[in-house]
Amino acid sequence: xxxxxxxxxxxxxxxxxxxxxxxxxxxxxxxxxxxxxxxxxxxxxxxxxxxxxxxxxxxxxxxxxxxxxxxxxxxxxxxxxxxxxxxxxxxxxxxxxxxxxxxxxxxxxxxxxxxxxxxxxxxxxxxxxxxxxxxxxxxxxxxxxxxxxxxxxxxxxxxxxxxxxxxxxxxxxxxxxxxxxxxxxxxxxxxxxxxxxxxxxxxxxxxxxxxxxxxxxxxxxxxxxxxxxxxxxxxxxxxxxxxxxxxxxxxxxxxxxxxxx
Numbered sequence: 001x002x003x004x005x006x007x008x009x010x011x012x013x014x015x016x017x018x019x020x021x022x023x024x025x026x027x028x029x030x031x032x033x034x035x036x037x038x039x040x041x042x043x044x045x046x047x048x049x050x051x052x053x054x055x056x057x058x059x060x061x062x063x064x065x066x067x068x069x070x071x072x073x074x075x076x077x078x079x080x081x082x083x084x085x086x087x088x089x090x091x092x093x094x095x096x097x098x099x100x101x102x103x104x105x106x107x108x109x110x111x112x113x114x115x116x117x118x119x120x121x122x123x124x125x126x127x128x129x130x131x132x133x134x135x136x137x138x139x140x141x142x143x144x145x146x147x148x149x150x151x152x153x154x155x156x157x158x159x160x161x162x163x164x165x166x167x168x169x170x171x172x173x174x175x176x177x178x179x180x181x182x183x184x185x186x187x188x189x190x191x192x193x194x195x196x197x198x199x200x201x202x203x204x205x206x207x208x209x210x211x212x213x214x215x216x217x218x219x220x221x222x223x224x225x226x227x228x229x230x231x232x233x234x235x236x237x238x239x240x241x242x243x244x245x246x247x248x249x250x251x252x253x254x255x256x257x258x259x260x261x
Contacts, residue, residue, distance in 0.1 A: 022047060023055050027064065027080065030119075035073035081123055081143040093226060094126050097217070100256040101128040104228060107248045111136045113229040115151035115214070118143075120167050122152040122227070136210055136231040144206050147173055147187055150214030151227035153200035157191040158216060158224040164188065199246040204234055211237025215249045217259055228253075 022045055029036055029044065041052045056074055059065040063079035097114045104112040105128040114126040127138035146152030147168070156164060165184070172181050194200045202212040212231040216224035230245050231237075253259075 019055075022051070023059060026052070026055055026059070030065075030076050030080070035068065035071065035075045035120075037073050076118075076121070076143060078141070078143070081141055096259045097226070097228075098126065098128075100252060100259055101126060101228070103252050103255070104128070104230060104249055105130060107252060108230050108232075108245050109135075110230050110232040110245070111138070113139055113151065113231065115149070115155070115227045115229055116225070117146060117152065117155040117227075120146050120173075122146050122149050122155065124229075125226075130232075134233055136233065139231075147182055148202065148205040149229070150200045150202035150212040151229040152214070153187075153191065153194055153202070154214035154216050154227045155224055156187075157194040157200065161188065164191070198250070199242075201242050203237075209234050211242065213242050213245050213249070215246060215253070217253065 025045055026036070026041055029041065038049055038052050038056070041056075042049050045052065056065060056067075060067065060074075060077065063077045065074045065080070066077040067074050093116075094114065101112045101114055109130060109132060111130045112128045113124050115122045115124055121143045124139040124142045124144070127140045129135060129138050144152065146156055156167075159167075164187075168184050168187070171184055173184050173187065198215070200214040202210075202214070204210060206212070210231050211234045212229050214227050214229045217226045217228060219225050228249055230249060232241060232245075
């Protein structure tokens with residue numbers, strides 16, 4: 001694809017490179033939150049399957065997208081998440097939440113993370129690592145499936161069912177770390193339980209040896225804008241630990257009412 005002049009049919013200004021523009025349009029499609037299939041991208045971009053394949057192959061080579069080996073669909077890659085993280089790290093949210101994360105890590109003795117929902121994934125904006133020698137490491141910059149991460153489930157539980165169906169349009173929405181399929185109907189039932197209990201859990205669903213809890217952070221209007229996750233090795237991350245940690249996070253959250261203000 002050649003450079004586009006001011007008189008190009010699609011109205012692009014002079015100097016715009018057509019292939020770069022198509023690649024950027026392709027990346028913008030990920031903002032909707034769903035994985036992208038080649039046929040769908042070709043239709044929306046108005047280009048051939050072979051062109052989409054070349055664009056995706058190039059983006060994948062640089063880590064901007066990655067392909068799911070089962071569905072063959074593409075999702076944001078670590079490089080794209082890293083760019084988002086670089087911007088997010090300068091945001092007020094990370095700055096405001098830093099002191100809260102520090103207190104949570106100190107009180108629980110485990111690693112605390114700040115997470116935000118991005119479509120069907122959660123992005124870790126920041127982590128404060130445990131002082132324990134066997135504590136879980138930072139996950140800053142990681143992109144995790146929302147249906148398996150404790151923070152992701154906590155944030156999904158805040159959404160109405162029609163929004164969840166838009167994020168997960170298929171009856172089976174993926175597997176967990178141990179490969180078991182996850183039905184959307186089972187996720188909806190779990191989210192209902194999370195709403196009643198007030199926090200979400202993860203027993204090795206993202207990483208086999210790690211347990212986690214997730215609790216949302218709300219803005220002054222009561223809307224969930226982010227979540228705090230606390231992770232621990234499963235050797236001590238049992239149900240009793242989850243209940244205690246959830247209470248500690250709730251209590252500390254009350255000390256920082258303006259985190260999202």
